Amino acid sequence: MVGQDPVVSRETATHQGVAKSLDDTPIAKAAERATRVLTPGAAGTLPRPPHRRIITVANQKGGVGKTTTTVNLAAGLALHGLRVLVVDLDPQGNASTALGIDHRAADIESVYELLLGEATLSEAAQKCPSQENLYCIPATLDLAGAEIELVSLVARENRLRNALDSAQLDALGIDYVLIDCPPSLGLLTVNAMVAADDVLIPIQCEYYALEGVGQLLRNIELVQAHLNPRLHVSTILLTMYDGRTKLADQVAEEVRRHFGAKVLNTIIPRSVKVSEAPGYGMTIIEYDPGSRGAMSYLDAAREFAERAVAGTGTR
Template sequence: MTPPASDWTPIAEEAERAARVLHPEPNSLPRPDQRRVLTVANQKGGVGKTTSAVNLAAALAVHGLKTLVIDLDPQGNASTALNVDHRSGTPSIYDVLLGDLPLGEAMAVSEQSPNLFCVPATIDLAGAEIELVEVPSRESRLKEALTGEVVDQLGVDYVFIDCPPSLGLLTVNAMVAAREVLIPIQCEYYALEGLGQLLSNIELVQKHLNPGLSVSTILLTMYDGRTKLADQVTAEVRDHFGDVVLKTVIPRNVKVSEAPSYGQTVLAYDPGSRGAMSYVDAARELAERGSSNGSRRGTL
């Protein structure tokens, strides 16, 4: 409920925004027609890839959609943001990929929402690409793990696979396991650097390993409205990629940067912040595009 004009203060406004984020209306976001598996990829580091994966997942989970984050980056930053144990020896995606553990046994529930699950990454994952070289069907290990009954029994609506900032075997596994690629692009000068190589790799995976893969979503991140450059990059990306780009833009926001150091997503750390509200809006767009009642846009 919005406070009366006479009682308005910046703190009251932020509290009201936080309440809307943490206590959304029931069933305000549509369930997808079928489980959506999205690989969040960009080989360029520092573009908001992990941040976007965990905060989109958290926003969907708050709205009642069961969401799984698979941390496929040896740094384990997604696991940190979801406050899931990822010390060496913890059951993790490494054990799943090497065939030693079913996906369900490596899955943990994030304390931030009963609808938010995570398969963590430990430092052991750093050597996985070398170990997988001799493994049969090495590009399909994650896909095989995701087709298990455990994920079906959980009734997961969304799976976000957070990739490392590279185009190696782990990222290829993520693309083979998914039907959609979500690419975060920062609103800065080098935004499109290396993007051509990423799109070429996606085309190779489409051609040889996963014909159903497509780039369904591009999310603009780190937008600074004080600079002309941010507007120029935004316009250029929209002109080039069209409706694949979400209307919502994620602003540069200190709360988004601070949240992982507290083992939280920005929705848990400061739900009334601009960063949290932007990720909720982006999650709403994403959900509406995945529903038969929504406005699914084109793909690349």
């Protein structure tokens, strides 16, 4: 341009170059992703399943990301316009905490009352404060003694299935019910399996990942044979993946070889942010929506919902 000061031109070009380089930084990209996630309607919607799906999230090995997977998958589905109910069947109540439900309140109706027939589903289900489409039936410490109390009850294995009343679920418009199981194969987990159609197994990408899965699969077969012929393992999700280790790749390869199409393509990376989120009563999608963990769970939710509609990996 005629008459333009060459020094000013160089400064302008420098500022533009700096701005462009800042836009390409990991922080800027994370901020852009977070803005996209938090903008109403920006996440888009996912198709509703042809019929309501009740999924048990189970693995008797502790620390594999079972509760983390339940709450973040539920939040991802809800963010995409689907209505989700989380049933916290673990006496520790970690899923309730992560969803912002005060499960220590004295007068709360919980899954304990639901199992004993002292409360209905509509009385026990609470809307999560941060998600319009997400509900939770919380767990309290009373649930720790429920297995002993259930032993003497008639049809003890069917208590949860009978409590998940279709009419009340229809009234809430629920598309998915996700049941978070305790890290055991006791009567609470059996109730979850009798109530569900599908089992989702989170498998940690570490050395002991497959240890105990064989026993879990045998228990699922027993429930199939004697209590719930509809039950099947539909989904495997690899969690706590550390790309710096060869072991993680070896475990992932072994799981895919064994379970085939049932394994989601999405892998959940090991993340400090994912571990921190429940301490603030949040899912990772609320706590750090631009993080790799949040993006991975959103991708897993999308893949899970699309498979549900397409029928992929259901048998």
